[in-house]
Each structure stands twice: as C-alpha cells, then as structure tokens.
Amino acid sequence: MAAPxxxxxxxxxxxxxxxxxxxxxxxxxxxxxAGVSVRKIAAAADVSIGLINHYYPSIDQLISHxxxxxxxxxANGLLxxxxxxxxxxxxxxxxxxxxxxxxxxxxxxxxxxxVFWSMVRHSADMQAVQQRTYGQYxxxxxxxxxxxxxxxxxxxxxxxxxATALNALLDGLWLTWCLNPQNxxxxxxxxxxxxxxxxxxxxxxxxxxxx
Amino acid sequence: MAAPxxxxxxxxxxxxxxxxxxxxxxxxxxxxxAGVSVRKIAAAADVSIGLINHYYPSIDQLISHxxxxxxxxxANGLLxxxxxxxxxxxxxxxxxxxxxxxxxxxxxxxxxxxVFWSMVRHSADMQAVQQRTYGQYxxxxxxxxxxxxxxxxxxxxxxxxxATALNALLDGLWLTWCLNPQNxxxxxxxxxxxxxxxxxxxxxxxxxxxx
DNA sequence: CGCTCTCTTGTACGAATGTTCAACAAGAGC
DNA sequence: GCTCTTGTTGAACATTCGTACAAGAGAGCG
Numbered sequence: 028m029a030a031p032x033x034x035x036x037x038x039x040x041x042x043x044x045x046x047x048x049x050x051x052x053x054x055x056x057x058x059x060x061a062g063v064s065v066r067k068i069a070a071a072a073d074v075s076i077g078l079i080n081h082y083y084p085s086i087d088q089l090i091s092h093x094x095x096x097x098x099x100x101x102a103n104g105l106l107x108x109x110x111x112x113x114x115x116x117x118x119x120x121x122x123x124x125x126x127x128x129x130x131x132x133x134x135x136x137x138x139x140x141x142v143f144w145s146m147v148r149h150s151a152d153m154q155a156v157q158q159r160t161y162g163q164y165x166x167x168x169x170x171x172x173x174x175x176x177x178x179x180x181x182x183x184x185x186x187x188x189x190a191t192a193l194n195a196l197l198d199g200l201w202l203t204w205c206l207n208p209q210n211x212x213x214x215x216x217x218x219x220x221x222x223x224x225x226x227x228x229x230x231x232x233x234x235x236x237x238x
Numbered sequence: 239m240a241a242p243x244x245x246x247x248x249x250x251x252x253x254x255x256x257x258x259x260x261x262x263x264x265x266x267x268x269x270x271x272a273g274v275s276v277r278k279i280a281a282a283a284d285v286s287i288g289l290i291n292h293y294y295p296s297i298d299q300l301i302s303h304x305x306x307x308x309x310x311x312x313a314n315g316l317l318x319x320x321x322x323x324x325x326x327x328x329x330x331x332x333x334x335x336x337x338x339x340x341x342x343x344x345x346x347x348x349x350x351x352x353v354f355w356s357m358v359r360h361s362a363d364m365q366a367v368q369q370r371t372y373g374q375y376x377x378x379x380x381x382x383x384x385x386x387x388x389x390x391x392x393x394x395x396x397x398x399x400x401a402t403a404l405n406a407l408l409d410g411l412w413l414t415w416c417l418n419p420q421n422x423x424x425x426x427x428x429x430x431x432x433x434x435x436x437x438x439x440x441x442x443x444x445x446x447x448x449x
Numbered sequence: 450c451g452c453t454c455t456c457t458t459g460t461a462c463g464a465a466t467g468t469t470c471a472a473c474a475a476g477a478g479c
Numbered sequence: 480g481c482t483c484t485t486g487t488t489g490a491a492c493a494t495t496c497g498t499a500c501a502a503g504a505g506a507g508c509g
Contacts, residue, residue, distance in 0.1 A: 037475055037486055059356050060271055065467060075488045080468065082486095134359065141356040145270050147417055148349055157417055191414065191422050192430040196403065199410030203402065206358055206368055211402050219403040222446030226437040235433035248456055248505055276497060286458045291498060 035074075044082055044092070047072055051093040052139060059138035060145070063090060091152040094143045098160035101131060106167055115174035116228065122171070123220045126197050127213050137205035165190045172227065179228050185236040189227060196223055246285075255293055255303070258283055262304040263350060270349035271356070274301060302363040305354045309371035312342060317378055326385035327439065333382070334431045337408050338424050348416035376401045383438065390439050396447040400438060407434055 038046065050072030054062035062068070065086055069076045083089040108125035112118030125131065146153045168190040176184055200216045226232065249257065261283030265273035273279070276297055280287045294300040319336035323329030336342065357364045379401040387395055411427045437443065 034474070035487055040486085043486085059359060064465085066465080077468090077470085077489065078487055081488095084468095086467065138356060138359055141352050144413075144417065145349060145352040145356070148270060148345065154418075161414070161418070161421070185426075188422065188426045188430060191426070192407065192411070192434075195410030195414050195430075196407045197410065198413055199406030199408065200403070202355075202409055202413065203372070203406050206355065207365075207372070210372070211399065215396075215399045215402070218446045219399060219406075219443075222443040223403075223434070225446065226442035229442060231437035231440060231442040232430075232433040235429045235436065246457055246505075251456085254456085275495085277495080288459065288498090288500085289457055292455095292457070295498095297497070 040082070043078075045096075047074075047079065047082060047089065048093045048096050051089055052097060055093070055139040055142050056135040057138075060142055062138075063142060087146070087150060088152070090142070090146060091150065091156060094146075094153060095156045095160075097139065097143075098156065102160055102163045102167075104128075104130060105164065109167060109171060115171045115178060116224070118171045119168075119175065119224050120221065122167070123197070123217055123224075126201070126220075127217055132201060132204060132213065134205045134208060137202070165194055168193055175224070175228055179230065181228075181230050181233060183238045184233055185238045188236050189232065192232075193220070193223060193227075196220060251293070254289075256307075258285075258290065258293060258300065259304045259307050262300055263308060266304070266350040266353050267346040268349075271353055273349075274353060298357070298361060299363070301353070301357060302361065302367060305357075305364060306367045306371075308350065308354075309367065309374075313371055313374045313378075315339075315341060316375065320378060320382060326382045326389060327435070329382045330379075330386065330435050331432065333378070334408070334428055334435075337412070337431075338428050343412060343415060343424065345416045345419060348413070376405055379404055386435070386439055390441065392439075392441050392444060394449045395444055396449045399447050400443065403443075404431070404434060404438075407431060 047068070051062075051068050054064075054068045054071045056062075058064075058067060063086065065076055065079050068086075068089070069079055079086070079089065083092070105122055105125050109118040109122040112121040143153065143157075147157050148154075165187075169186050172189050172193070173186045176182075176186065197220060200211075200219065203210050204213075204216065258279070262273075262279050265275075265279045265282045267273075269275075269278060274297065276287055276290050279297075279300070280290055290297070290300065294303070316333055316336050320329040320333040323332040354364065354368075358368050359365075376398075380397050383400050383404070384397045387393075387397065408431060411422075411430065414421050415424075415427065
C-alpha cells in the first residue's frame with residue numbers, strides 16, 4: 028500500500044556542507060545566539076543531529092565555516108560592484124551603494140555577525156577568518172582610494188588609514204542602522220559616506236593623514 | 239576553637255544590585271556569551287545562585303540592568319570629558335580622546351557589548367535602553383557640532399546626520415580595533431576622527447548634508 | 450533577651466545543550 | 480542482482496542551563 032518513502036537522500040559532501048552552512052546562517056539570523064545549536068541547525072537543514080557532527084567534528088568549526096562563507100560572499104559582492112564602476116570615484120560610489128543594499132544592510136544580519144564577533148576572541152579559527160576578510164575589504168578600498176588620490180594630485184597621504192576610516196564609517200553606520208533602522212535613512216547614510224569620499228578627494232584629510 | 243565564621247553578610251538592596259551588576263560585567267568581559275549564566279555570575283559575585291533570582295526575576299533583567307549601567311557610565315564619562323573643553327572644537331577633541339581612552343577602547347569590552355547587541359533584537363527592555371543611550375551620545379555630539387557650525391558660519395547643515403556620521407566613525411573604529419588591535423594605532427584613530435571634524439568645520443560636507 | 454522580617458542559601462527539577470556511537474540504508478561498482 | 484562503501488540516522492550520555500522553593504541565618508526592634 029503505502030509506498031516506502033525514501034528516508035533520506037545522499038548528497039555529495041561538497042553540496043552537503045554548503046547545505047549545512049546555509050541552514051546555519053538561516054538559523055543564526057532567526058534565533059541569534061540561541062541558533063548556535065546542533066539541534067536547531069539540524070532541524071533547519073532537515074537532517075539528523077548526527078549528520079552535523081559527521082561533517083564538522085565540533086559545532087565551532089561549522090560556525091567558522093559559515094563565517095567564512097558569509098564574509099566571502101559579501102566581499103565578493105562588494106568587489107564586483109566596485110569593479111563595475113568607471114574610474115575610482117565611481118567605483119567607491121558603487122562600493123558604498125552596495126554596502127547599503129539589502130544583502131548587507133539587514134537587521135537579521137546583525138544577529139549573525141554578533142555571534143561571529145563574540146567567537147573571535149576565544150577562537151583562533153575565527154580570528155584568522157576575521158583578519159583575512161577584513162584585509163580583503165580594506166584592500167579593495169585602498170586600491171580605489173589610492174587611484175582617487177592620484178587623480179586628484181594628493182601625495183604623501185596615508186592610504187591605509189584612510190581606507191580604515193572609510194571602512195569604519197561604513198561599519199559604524201551599518202551597526203547603528205541595524206540596531207535601530209529609524210536612526211537614519213539609507214539615503215542619508217549614503218550621503219554621509221559620499222561626503223567623506225568627496226572630502227578625501229578634495230584633500231580635506233591631508234593635514235591629519237600625512238604618511 | 240574555630241570562630242563561627244559568618245556565612246554571609248547582608249547588604250542594602252541598592253548596594254547589592256550594584257554589586258551584582260559589577261559581577262555581571264566582569265563575567266561578560268571574561269567569558270563573553272558563556273558569561274550569561276546565573277551560576278557564573280553568582281560565582282563571580284561570591285553569592286548563592288538563588289540570590290540572583292531574588293533581585294532579578296529573570297536573568298534577562300539583570301543583563302538589561304547591566305547594559306543600562308555600563309552605557310550610562312560611558313555616556314557620563316564622555317559628557318564630562320567634552321564639557322571640560324573650551325569651545326566646541328576642543329570639546330569634540332576631548333570627546334574623541336575619551337572615546338579612545340582605556341575605559342572605552344578595550345577588547346574585553348567587545349565581548350560585553352556583543353552580548354547586549356544580540357539581545358536588543360529580541361528584548362523590548364534592551365531596545366529601550368539602546369535607544370535611550372544612543373540618543374544621549376548623539377545629543378552631546380549634536381550640541382557641539384551645532385556650535386562648531388555656528389562658529390564657522392555654516393548654515394543649513396544637517397546636524398543630526400553629521401552627529402550620526404561622527405558617532406558611526408567612532409563606533410566603527412572602536413569595533414575594528416577591538417576585533418584586532420593591530421589594525422591601526424590609537425593615534426591614527428584619533429587623527430582620523432579629528433580629520434573628520436576639521437573637514438566638517440571647513441564645510442567639506444556641506445554639499446552632501448544640506449538640511 | 451527574644452521576635453520578626455527578609456536577605457540569603459542550596460537543593461531540586463525539567464529542559465536543553467554538545468558529542469559519541471552502533472545500526473541502518475542509499476547508491477555506486479561490479 | 481549482489482556487495483560494499485559510507486552518508487545518514489537517532490538513541491544515549493554527561494553536563495549545563497534557568498527557575499522555583501523551602502529552610503536557614505543575619506540584624507534591627509521591642
């Protein structure tokens with residue numbers, strides 16, 4: 028009578044890992060820190076509890092892998108967006124626009140990042156991922172800022188510090204907005220960042236950021 | 239022979255609450271999210287497990303109280319520091335200096351704030367504390383920035399957006415530094431913020447931040 | 450001194466946690 | 480069609496969690 032329903036299906040390890048990471052991110056976005064749970068993630072991925080530990084010896088490694096995946100995805104999005112610009116000034120505008128896009132600026136995401144940050148201090152793996160991805164972000168900004176400085180005949184400026192500042196402004200606005208989206212509008216956020224880049228191009232930061 | 243050692247001592251409710259909050263902050267700084275534990279906090283405060291629940295019906299309320307205490311303390315420190323300045327420009331410098339002082343810029347603190355932020359989304363109490371304290375920070379910045387704008391004959395500038403941006407720059411640098419203190423030096427951090435204020439005073443943001 | 454109030458203690462309980470492991474079954478290879 | 484590999488399952492374990500609650504003990508007051 029009842030057809031013997033398939034109890035589970037096999038998937039290639041690579042696919043399964045991707046599948047688990049995706050479920051992890053969904054779980055963290057929904058439950059925040061409470062989502063760091065083998066059982067909750069297993070339920071979100073619709074697999075058994077044991078399968079998680081089959082692929083990841085400990086749950087920390089799954090979280091770490093999810094961190095790397097999310098960071099890499101966003102870094103790629105920002106890189107692609109900025110590369111599509113014509114000239115450094117336009118590239119920076121696209122970087123800013125993408126930073127305030129729905130994929131990045133999302134209150135649900137705050138719950139995810141907060142989990143990651145909380146683990147950076149106690150996990151060497153997470154520290155490594157953090158440093159690598161932060162380096163990626165800043166490197167992209169440094170390249171465009173350096174080109175912009177050259178275009179505007181700005182010399183002896185500390186590009187690394189400038190990229191750090193712009194990145195911090197973006198991060199700070201992101202954090203502020205995620206904690207309470209009513210703090211400011213997306214347009215104002217973009218305007219504040221664009222204003223910073225304009226000021227940079229005009230040499231407004233030169234006196235403080237000499238190399 | 240052995241003197242009957244006192245098993246515990248009574249303290250006035252107000253003092254006890256302060257004592258518990260202090261232990262909570264120490265616990266969060268040391269253990270991060272794992273520090274959100276009645277047992278760990280009780281051990282840190284050297285009291286019994288039950289006493290926590292005597293003063294706080296649920297642990298969330300203790301965390302919320304700790305959030306309010308820490309935020310209020312830092313807000314007071316920043317307010318006092320900035321009030322000691324002569325004129326708006328100096329006040330802002332002192333605000334910046336204090337923001338990069340050891341009481342605020344401390345990697346241990348990141349673990350504490352991360353716990354608070356993670357609870358903001360799911361707790362109305364925490365949301366209320368967040369909005370109140372963020373308003374305090376920004377209000378102080380708005381006052382000094384408005385005075386500085388007046389001194390420099392800048393009109394029709396969106397002071398609220400400017401305060402948001404400066405606050406975000408401070409927060410973003412704080413976050414970046416706490417995640418990895420080797421990202422930049424404190425002096426560079428101060429320089430980037432001072433540079434932003436200089437650019438603001440020079441009217442560099444006027445085109446983007448018209449009211 | 451003794452009474453009383455309540456601050457404080459510590460056990461108890463059910464629920465949820467991460468990890469382990471033996472058993473099952475899907476699907477490729479022959 | 481059979482075998483074998485291994486992806487997958489789910490029960491079991493010790494641990495930790497937050498909260499409840501009855502009993503104990505400090506300290507002020509009569």
